[in-house]
Structure formats: C-alpha cells, structure tokens
Amino acid sequence: MIQVFKDVRIDWLANRRWFIGLSILLMLAGLGSAIFRQFTHHQAFNLGVDFKGGTVVTVKFKQRPADEAIRAALVKQGVRDAIVQLTDKPDTVLIKLPLEGQGAESQAQVDAGRTEVRNALNVFGPEAQPTLELGADSNAAYKIIATDAVGAVAGAQLRNKAIAVTLAALVGILIYIAFRFEWTYGAAAVIAVFHDVLVTLGFFSLFQWEVSLTVIAALLTLVGFSVNDTIVVFDRIRENRKLHRRDSLYKITNDSINQTLSRTVITSGLVFLSVLAMVLFGGEVLRGFSLALLIGITFGTYSSVAIASPIMVWWEQRIEAANRAAAVNFSRPLKGGGPAKTKNLGRDVVSARAGKQ
Amino acid sequence: MKKKNLVQRTVIIFVVTLIGLYVVIGPRHRPTRHDFTWSGIKATLASNIRLGLDLKGGSHLVMRVKTEEFLKRLTEENAVAAQNAAKDAGFDIKEARGETSGGNYRVVLVPADPSKANDIRQAIEKKVELGERLGWSFSSSGNTLAWSLTGAAQRTLADDATTQALRIVESRINALGVTEPTLQTHGSQSSHQILLQMPGVTDPERVKQLLKGESRLELVHIVSPPSPAPSQTYVTKEEAIASLNSGGGTIPANRRVLPYSERAEPTAAASQNPNEQKPVRWVVVESPAIIDGSELRNASAVPTRAGSSDEYEISFSLKKNGADKFGAWTGAHINEYMGVVLNDEVKSIAFIKSQIFDSGQIEGRFTKQSAEDLALTLRSGALPAPIEYLEERTVGPSLGQDSIHSGVRASAVGLALVVLFMLFYYRGSGVNAVVALLLNMVLMLAGLILFGATLTLPGIAGIILTIGMAVDSNVLIFERVREELRTGKTIPSAIDQGFGRAFITIIDTHVTTIISSMFLFVFGTGPIRGFAVTLVIGLLVNLFSAVYVSRTIFIWLLSRKQKVESLSI
Numbered sequence: 001m002i003q004v005f006k007d008v009r010i011d012w013l014a015n016r017r018w019f020i021g022l023s024i025l026l027m028l029a030g031l032g033s034a035i036f037r038q039f040t041h042h043q044a045f046n047l048g049v050d051f052k053g054g055t056v057v058t059v060k061f062k063q064r065p066a067d068e069a070i071r072a073a074l075v076k077q078g079v080r081d082a083i084v085q086l087t088d089k090p091d092t093v094l095i096k097l098p099l100e101g102q103g104a105e106s107q108a109q110v111d112a113g114r115t116e117v118r119n120a121l122n123v124f125g126p127e128a129q130p131t132l133e134l135g136a137d138s139n140a141a142y143k144i145i146a147t148d149a150v151g152a153v154a155g156a157q158l159r160n161k162a163i164a165v166t167l168a169a170l171v172g173i174l175i176y177i178a179f180r181f182e183w184t185y186g187a188a189a190v191i192a193v194f195h196d197v198l199v200t201l202g203f204f205s206l207f208q209w210e211v212s213l214t215v216i217a218a219l220l221t222l223v224g225f226s227v228n229d230t231i232v233v234f235d236r237i238r239e240n241r242k243l244h245r246r247d248s249l250y251k252i253t254n255d256s257i258n259q260t261l262s263r264t265v266i267t268s269g270l271v272f273l274s275v276l277a278m279v280l281f282g283g284e285v286l287r288g289f290s291l292a293l294l295i296g297i298t299f300g301t302y303s304s305v306a307i308a309s310p311i312m313v314w315w316e317q318r319i320e321a322a323n324r325a326a327a328v329n330f331s332r333p334l335k336g337g338g339p340a341k342t343k344n345l346g347r348d349v350v351s352a353r354a355g356k357q
Numbered sequence: 358m359k360k361k362n363l364v365q366r367t368v369i370i371f372v373v374t375l376i377g378l379y380v381v382i383g384p385r386h387r388p389t390r391h392d393f394t395w396s397g398i399k400a401t402l403a404s405n406i407r408l409g410l411d412l413k414g415g416s417h418l419v420m421r422v423k424t425e426e427f428l429k430r431l432t433e434e435n436a437v438a439a440q441n442a443a444k445d446a447g448f449d450i451k452e453a454r455g456e457t458s459g460g461n462y463r464v465v466l467v468p469a470d471p472s473k474a475n476d477i478r479q480a481i482e483k484k485v486e487l488g489e490r491l492g493w494s495f496s497s498s499g500n501t502l503a504w505s506l507t508g509a510a511q512r513t514l515a516d517d518a519t520t521q522a523l524r525i526v527e528s529r530i531n532a533l534g535v536t537e538p539t540l541q542t543h544g545s546q547s548s549h550q551i552l553l554q555m556p557g558v559t560d561p562e563r564v565k566q567l568l569k570g571e572s573r574l575e576l577v578h579i580v581s582p583p584s585p586a587p588s589q590t591y592v593t594k595e596e597a598i599a600s601l602n603s604g605g606g607t608i609p610a611n612r613r614v615l616p617y618s619e620r621a622e623p624t625a626a627a628s629q630n631p632n633e634q635k636p637v638r639w640v641v642v643e644s645p646a647i648i649d650g651s652e653l654r655n656a657s658a659v660p661t662r663a664g665s666s667d668e669y670e671i672s673f674s675l676k677k678n679g680a681d682k683f684g685a686w687t688g689a690h691i692n693e694y695m696g697v698v699l700n701d702e703v704k705s706i707a708f709i710k711s712q713i714f715d716s717g718q719i720e721g722r723f724t725k726q727s728a729e730d731l732a733l734t735l736r737s738g739a740l741p742a743p744i745e746y747l748e749e750r751t752v753g754p755s756l757g758q759d760s761i762h763s764g765v766r767a768s769a770v771g772l773a774l775v776v777l778f779m780l781f782y783y784r785g786s787g788v789n790a791v792v793a794l795l796l797n798m799v800l801m802l803a804g805l806i807l808f809g810a811t812l813t814l815p816g817i818a819g820i821i822l823t824i825g826m827a828v829d830s831n832v833l834i835f836e837r838v839r840e841e842l843r844t845g846k847t848i849p850s851a852i853d854q855g856f857g858r859a860f861i862t863i864i865d866t867h868v869t870t871i872i873s874s875m876f877l878f879v880f881g882t883g884p885i886r887g888f889a890v891t892l893v894i895g896l897l898v899n900l901f902s903a904v905y906v907s908r909t910i911f912i913w914l915l916s917r918k919q920k921v922e923s924l925s926i
Binding site: 003053066067068083084085086087089094110148149150161162164165166168169170172173176177180213214216217218220221223224225227228231232235236239259260262263266267270271273274275277278280281282283284285286289290293 | 414417419541542543544545552750751752753754755756757758759760763764766767768770771772774775778782814815818819821822824825826828829832833836839840858861862865866868869870872873874875876877880881885888892
C-alpha cells in the first residue's frame with residue numbers, strides 16, 4: 001500500500017500567528033490594490049463585457065482566420081478580454097470589446113473600439129475602402145460592416161443580487177454547521193470562506209485579470225470546496241473529542257488535521273492538478289475561470305487548516321475561559337486543578353464542551 | 358452481509374444505471390442501426406442535453422421600440438383627454454388635435470371663446486397630465502392653446518417606454534418557456550434597441566410574432582343606432598368619415614374610424630399568409646375607449662364550441678376597477694353596440710343585452726396556437742409601442758467554439774489524471790472509485806436532462822465541484838478504511854467501520870453544500886441558478902454512487918471468499 005503520509009505529528013496551531021498574519025497581509029494587499037485602482041483608474045476590478053457592456057464590432061473576412069489568430073492579433077494591439085464569436089455566416093465574426101473606464105457607452109467609445117479592431121486586424125491585410133463592398137476591393141482582407149454598443153448582460157442589479165444570494169447561502173451554511181457542530185465551528189467555517197473569496201478577488205485586482213460571469217461561477221465553486229474541506233477537518237475534531245475526552249482541544253485539533261492530512265493532500269492535489277490542466281490547456285477564454293478556481297482551491301485547502309481551525313480553537317477557548325471564570329465566582333477555586341493546565345495556559349485547556357454528533 | 362442483500366443491491370444499481378444510460382444516450386425516436394454507432398450516440402447525446410448560448414449559440418435578435426409611435430399616441434390621447442376635461446369644466450371646445458411632425462409633439466386646442474384661455478388651461482392642467490412640470494411647455498397664440506413636449510421629456514418618456522417594453526418582452530419570453538435567454542439594451546440609449554439571444558433556437562419565427570404582438574385591447578362604444586337595428590358599418594373609410602359631418606373630412610378627437618373585418622383570421626396565422634384578407638367594413642367608435650387592456654385580469658384560449666378543437670376564441674376577465682367601470686357603463690347603454698378592438702382593429706361587435714361586469718370574449722377564427730399566443734401576450738400586458746426587428750441572425754457560442762474544444766480537452770486530461778491516480782494509489786479499490794465516478798457523471802447528466810436544465814458554463818463549474826466532491830468521498834472512505842486496517846481490525850470490520858465513519862463526514866459536507874445551493878436556486882437568477890441545479894443533482898447522485906455503489910462492490914468482493922485475507926486498497 002502506497003501512502004503519502006505515515007503518522008505525521010505537526011503542531012499546526014503553533015504557527016497560527018504566521019498563518020493568520022500571512023492571510024491578513026494577502027487580504028490587505030488585495031484591498032489596497034482595489035482601493036488604489038478605484039482612485040487612479042476608477043475601477044477596482046477589470047470588469048468584462050458581461051458586467052459593463054461594451055462595443056460589438058461585426059467583421060466580414062474574405063478568408064476568415066482562426067478564432068485564436070484573431071484573438072492573438074487583438075492582444076498584440078493591447079486589446080485583452082475581447083470575445084470572438086462566430087455567426088451563421090462562415091466569413092463573419094462578432095468581436096465584443098469591454099467598455100473602457102467608467103460611464104455609459106457613447107459614440108466615442110464605439111469609434112475607439114472600431115479603431116482598435118481595425119489596427120489589430122490589419123495584420124491580416126488592409127480593410128476594404130469605405131465606399132466599396134468587400135468583394136469589390138481586390139486588396140482588402142476584411143471589412144467592418146457594423147459597430148454597435150451593447151448594454152451589460154449582468155447589470156448592477158444582477159451583481160447585487162448575486163452577492164445577496166451568496167450571503168444568504170453562507171448564513172444557511174452557518175446555521176447547518178451550528179446545528180450539527182457548534183456555532184463557533186459554523187462561524188469559523190464562514191470566516192474562512194470569506195477569506196478565500198477575498199484573497200481570490202485580491203489576486204484579480206492585483207493582476208487586473210478580467211472579471212467575467214465565468215469568474216463568478218468559479219467563486220461559487222470555491223465556496224463549495226472551501227466549506228467541504230473545513231467540514232472534513234471539523235468532523236474529525238468532533239469525533240476525536242468523543243473518543244479522547246481527556247485531551248485538550250488544542251491537541252485534538254492538531255491530531256485531527258494530521259489524521260485527515262493524507263485525504264486533504266490527495267483530494268486537493270487531484271482537483272488542483274485537474275484545474276491546472278485547465279489553466280494550461282483550457283485556452284484564453286476560460287483562463288479567468290480556471291485561474292480563479294486554482295487560487296480558490298489552494299486557499300480553500302489552506303484556510304481549513306490555517307484559518308478555520310485556529311479561529312475555532314481560539315473562540316472555544318475564550319468561551320471555556322469565560323465559563324470557568326463564571327464557575328470560579330460560584331465555588332472555591334479548584335485545588336490542583338491540573339498543573340498541566342497552568343503550565344500551558346492558553347494552549348492546553350481541557351474542554352468541557354462535548355462535541356455534538 | 359447476507360447474499361440476499363447483495364442481490365437486492367445489485368438489482369437496484371443495474372436498474373438505475375440502465376435508466377440513467379437510456380435517459381442520456383437513448384434516442385427519443387424508434388432506434389435505427391445508426392443510433393448504435395459512435396457518431397449516432399454522440400448525436401443523440403447532443404440532442405438530449407440542452408446547451409446554453411455560451412456553449413451552443415442560438416438566435417440573435419435586435420429589435421427597436423418605435424418610441425415615436427408611443428409619443429404620438431400619448432399626444433393624441435392627451436388631446437382627447439384635454440378636450441373632455443375642458444368640456445367637463447363647462448368650456449366649449451371647437452377643435453382638439455394631437456400634432457406630430459418632425460419630432461415635435463403638440464396638443465392643440467381651439468376653444469370657442471379664446472378670451473377664457475387661461476381658465477381653460479388651468480382646468481385642463483388640473484385633470485390631465487399636461488403642464489410644465491411634466492415636460493409639456495405651454496404656449497398660446499391667437500385663438501389656439503398648445504402644449505408641446507420638450508426634448509428632455511421626450512427622451513425620458515421614450516426611455517421609459519423602452520424599459521417597459523423590455524420588461525414585457527421578458528415576461529413573454531419567460532411565459533413561452535425559452536430557456537436562459539439573454540435580454541439587454543442594445544446600441545446607444547437614444548436608439549431604443551433591445552437585444553435578445555435565445556440558446557438553441559434556430560427558427561425564431563413564432564417568438565418573433567409573439568413578441569411583436571402589441572396586444573392593445575380596448576372595449577369601445579360603437580356609434581350606431583341601438584338594437585334591433587343592425588350595427589352601423591360603412592363600406593369605405595370615406596363614407597364613415599362623411600357620416601361624422603365634421604366638415605372637411607377630418608375626424609374629431611373624440612371619434613375614431615376603425616376597420617372591422619368580420620370573422621377574419623388574425624395574428625400569427627394571418628400574417629404568414631401573404632394574401633391577407635383586407636378589412637371589409639369600417640365603423641365609427643367613440644374615443645376614449647370604455648376600458649383598455651391595462652384593466653385585464655386574465656385571458657385564455659377556449660374552443661369556440663364545446664368539443665370543437667379547430668376553432669378558438671379568447672375569453673378574458675377584468676380587474677375589480679375595470680369591472681366596476683364596465684358594469685356601470687354597460688348598465689347605462691343597454692341595447693347599444695360595443696366593440697372589442699385589438700390593435701386598432703375591431704374584432705367583434707355585439708349589442709349589450711344586459712349589464713356585463715367582468716368578462717368577455719374576443720371572437721375570430723383563431724387556431725389553437727394563435728389563440729394561445731394572443732392570450733399570452735394579453736396577459737403579459739400591452740407593449741407601450743410597436744417593435745420592429747432590425748437584425749436577425751444565428752450566432753455561434755459566445756465562449757467561442759475553439760475555447761469550448763480546448764476546455765473539453767483540458768477537462769479530459771484532468772479526468773484522466775484523476776482516474777490514473779486513483780488506480781495507482783488505491784489499486785483494486787481504485788476501480789471502485791472509477792466506477793463510482795463514471796456512474797456519477799452518467800446519472801448527473803440524466804438528472805439534468807430529466808429536470809430539463811440548460812447546461813451553461815456555470816453549470817459546468819457545478820459539475821467540476823461535483824466531481825471534486827465525488828473523488829473526495831472515495832478518498833475519505835478509503836483513507837478511513839486504511840486507518841481502521843492499521844489499528845488491526847479484520848478486513849470486513851475495517852470496511853464496515855470505514856464506511857460508517859466516512860459516511861457521517863460525507864453527509865455533513867453534502868448537506869451543507871446542498872443547503873447553500875438551495876438558497877442559490879430559489880433566490881438566484883440565470884447563471885447562479887444553472888450552477889445550483891447541476892450541483893444539487895450531482896451531489897444527490899453522488900450519495901448513491903460513491904457510498905451505495907462503492908459499498909456494494911466491496912460486499913461483492915468479500916462475499917466471494919469465506920475468509921478474506923487481503924484487500925487491495
């Protein structure tokens with residue numbers, strides 16, 4: 001039997017300050033980038049045509065190049081994030097460009113889009129004379145036959161609704177975990193999910209990758225992965241607390257993370273590899289989607305060990321301490337309450353709260 | 358485990374698998390030999406699964422809302438209303454008309470006594486939506502009063518009309534059951550265009566007709582001697598206008614001359630026929646109408662005669678307010694004639710036998726479909742202005758065919774990696790995982806088809822998450838079984854314990870995700886819903902494939918020997 005890990009004993013929680021520090025740093029970097037971009041470019045994120053609307057340029061070719069070639073020509077011209085769509089006519093394509101900057105679509109925008117497309121497409125040959133049909137101009141390779149402004153598919157309304165619905169779903173998660181475990185577990189899991197989404201969005205702001213509807217789908221997916229991962233660890237903690245009632249929550253949490261470590265590495269590793277295949281071979285259009293998934297899965301796995309568990313342990317210890325303080329007020333201080341406790345105060349606190357099942 | 362239990366499990370799995378396979382790749386027609394070839398199976402699969410616009414392409418329609426018609430109608434209605442308001446206040450009005458020319462919209466009133474112009478203006482602006490505040494600038498010259506619509510107000514009203522038209526088009530599209538349409542404004546704001554994309558629809562004729570239907574319904578008073586005399590109709594329009602005795606052949610603002618085609622075939626069916634039957638008669642009706650379509654509560658298609666299925670009419674009912682108004686009016690006009698007018702065409706004329714309150718019929722030789730379409734458009738409300746189609750074409754997938762190909766290739770690579778790893782790492786038990794994974798995918802597709810869901814990229818994201826969690830379920834189980842083996846348990850009890858323990862975790866992860874997906878499904882829209890649907894179906898299926906099926910395979914392995922000494926895991 002091949003095994004990834006055999007009897008690991010890593011003290012994960014000892015490093016919690018480093019973990020949480022790193023996460024805060026990453027989130028601050030993302031937030032800083034978003035605020036900075038908002039002030040300098042009036043856009044925290046590079047929103048795509050789906051969200052902002054943009055310009056549709058209809059081009060008729062004599063010999064239509066491959067989609068990839070058109071896209072490459074546009075990228076060379078500095079036009080990223082264009083959507084190239086075929087039509088029922090084999091020689092005609094639609095090129096959708098996202099709106100530049102803020103504000104509604106205007107004629108100037110449309111004209112700018114047309115110029116950009118013309119500059120890019122000139123690598124295939126010159127455009128036909130404005131007065132001539134494409135067929136009549138023997139030198140020309142293509143002709144722009146129409147330019148239109150389009151509204152956003154996903155307007156502010158849809159975006160706000162998406163955020164509201166996702167928050168509602170997180171509340172649902174919180175309640176279910178609180179019901180099956182403790183509410184501290186639910187809160188810790190939801191905080192970890194927030195962290196994953198914020199870090200992923202931070203990357204998108206920092207590198208100005210385009211945020212399209214597909215990225216939203218990826219974010220929904222990473223929420224699922226992250227919660228899944230966290231629950232697996234929590235589930236083990238719940239089980240171990242019943243088996244080893246004398247152990248501290250600190251030790252139990254470390255043990256549980258270690259016991260599930262091979263599962264965590266195998267599952268996350270496999271999903272990571274599959275998504276990596278998508279990043280590498282999935283093509284330009286799906287890159288935003290697969291990148292968001294790749295980052296999300298990495299941090300979703302990381303956060304269940306490095307964020308959710310420490311927060312849960314810290315919170316439970318606080319409650320424990322408060323309970324003990326309350327108990328002390330009623331009875332005399334416990335004699336010899338356990339030297340182990342006083343030795344490692346703050347670290348090893350025996351939990352009296354039995355896990356639910 | 359008992360033998361009987363194993364047989365029962367095996368039967369259940371086989372039946373479910375066969376049903377799943379049939380739903381996914383079973384042809385929906387009598388199978389031919391071609392359906393069993395590779396390309397045949399691919400074709401059936403493609404026709405069974407509905408793909409969204411981003412993956413498959415579809416119809417692309419650009420329409421324009423004729424807002425100038427809307428403004429024209431508004432101006433004319435205001436002219437009638439102004440005249441009536443002035444008359445109610447006791448002023449005599451010689452003439453009232455709505456003027457539209459060269460982008461200007463004016464309500465013009467000629468009072469009998471020009472010296473009272475200011476009083477008339479006040480009386481009118483109190484009751485009618487005219488006035489500076491509403492964007493109608495007033496002017497008077499000589500003996501006429503005029504309100505003209507300012508440019509800014511024109512733009513606001515036209516934009517509102519477009520927004521309203523967009524909403525009505527949306528409700529009609531939804532009522533028709535077009536799956537996952539994209540609807541957005543198109544062109545610059547002043548062009549009042551709407552872009553509609555419908556995945557998989559390659560022949561949008563019916564949708565086009567249905568969206569175009571203005572469906573302005575009015576119940577009007579016909580100017581005619583009362584019954585038993587027949588209703589007054591005219592052979593030509595000129596004759597009808599002449600009967601008004603208004604002099605100069607003009608139509609006063611409180612009258613309309615409308616065509617009346619007795620029992621002609623209207624709507625979709627008729628316009629497909631180029632030799633459309635010309636209206637034969639003309640009638641004079643009072644304006645404004647007694648009530649209009651905004652008072653409509655419901656409309657439905659019913660057969661004209663019981664049991665007949667080739668001729669339909671539309672039965673409608675009115676809202677409370679409209680019914681009160683209509684009841685009061687019909688009560689006061691017994692034996693007179695009223696008409697049902699649809700889009701400025703009189704559809705039927707009837708004399709009022711007794712007071713009518715809240716229901717009526719639109720007669721005409723409708724086919725079942727044209728009657729249903731008309732009822733649908735009536736229910737969704739009248740378009741504020743007619744729409745015209747500027748552009749229609751079939752488009753390829755918005756993600757791009759090549760991107761989809763590379764996406765599929767990349768997923769295949771990813772899936773192959775997963776399968777290879779499972780077989781390598783878990784050996785014999787890896788086969789379990791792979792069988793469970795494949796079954797999961799088949800059943801998930803079957804679920805999507807059965808629920809009639811449309812597969813879009815967010816849906817594929819849901820599938821990816823499902824596959825991830827399916828792999829995870831197997832890993833959880835196998836790792837747990839290994840742990841139990843390490844503690845020195847016998848193989849049957851290790852499998853038993855491993856499944857039992859892992860099952861608790863699997864239930865928790867699945868239920869959490871299903872709960873959150875339910876939220877996404879119930880409250881979410883479009884893409885978010887697509888994600889939630891595939892995820893919920895996938896996870897429910899996974900509980901069956903990863904736990905039940907995988908367990909059954911282990912039971913079968915154990916049942917083959919009396920004493921099991923080794924397990925390939």
